Amino acid sequence: MEEPTVPTTPSAPVAPPVKPLSRKTLLISGAVALVVIVLIAAAVFIKIDGRSVFDRLATQKELKGILVAGWTFDSITPHSFGFNKIVEEKIAGVNGVLGDYAASKNVAVGIVTSTESGHQEVWSLGSEPKVLAGGEAAKASVAVSTDGTYAAYAAIADGTAAFSPQISSWAVHLLDLESGKDIELGTGFDPEFFMREGIAYLLFTSPEGVVVSSLASRDTFAGFITPFTHFDRVDHTAKVSPDGMHIALKDIVTSQFAFYSVYRVATDLPLGIEPVLFPENSYGDVIFANGAAYGIDNATKGTATVKKIDLTKTTETALYTFSTTLPNRFLR
Secondary structure (H helix, E strand, C coil): CCCCCCCCCCCCCCCCCCCCCCHHHHHHHHHHHHHHHHHHHHHHHCEECCEEHHHHHHHHHHCCCCEEEECCCCCCCCEEECCCCEEECCCCCCCEEEEEEEEECCEEEEEEEECCCCCEEEEECCCCCEEEECCCCCEEEEEECCCCCEEEEEEECCCCCCCCCCHHHEEEEEEECCCCCEEEEEECEEEEEEEECCEEEEEEECCCEEEEEECCCCCCCCEEEEECCCCCCHHHCCEECCCCCEEEEECCCCCCEEEEEEEECCCCCCCEEEEEECCCCCCCEEEEECCEEEEEECCCCCEEEEEEEECCCCEEEEEEEEECCCCEEEEC
8 A cells, every 4th residue: 555645845945145234335325324314404404594405495496587687777697596696697699788688488688788889779689689679779678578479678768878767768669579560659667568367468657657558459559547656767667467466566755665456457447456565675676476576675785685575465575685786676
């Protein structure tokens, strides 16, 4: 009688013994971990302008695309906001001295004192620069529409080459970048474009108040003046948000900006505005971007501070302080 066969279980392969980490590997791993810990601690505890490194990186991202320059209109150097200081921006296509600059939808326009003519000219900048408007008259305060089809600028009304600080000395011009037409809209300074309910508008400040012109037609640009009392100076011009929902006006008594919501835009009625915020800080210039307003406080000699003005919470927060020898303004 045969013995019953007992099934055999195949033996599992024997794993090779685990080699202990070498002293060199342990030292490298420990050093990497220490570096990571130090970097995290530095990002949390090291402060720049009273803000952590993480906050500073977030601020740099928030201010991306916003440029500043010394408060002049004849020779400027645009700067962006770097990690720990403002950084000079190289503008392509400038054949002369840059006096003002604006860009939108890959369209860049500047006012350049040409090395060839010696006059201030409005130029389309970039890889293929060209003159959009020439002549001997001083020019300043350029802007580009949100869709990149129009530009606007101010020129001295009597054609002289000398800059004037008075709004009444200037005339606002609208440039149709498709047809090349240059249309004079009237006395004023600091043109700014905005879109409201699908309609494009141009706003500028005249000696009598704020002028709003509809760009719905490419043939007629009649504007309506909303009166407000201000000094006849170019630093007292109105600022408007890209969506036309807010406007900033300078108070004639305090010379400080006040912010208003805009509930009505029409070319046959005054702007409908309601007060939102009267800031505690005195701003040399303000700009609307990223759904907020930003102001430059030039009050402390040798420095300038950009502050975020949250119009929904009516708060003002210091974001970025930089060294400067001149008061600064925003480039549009």
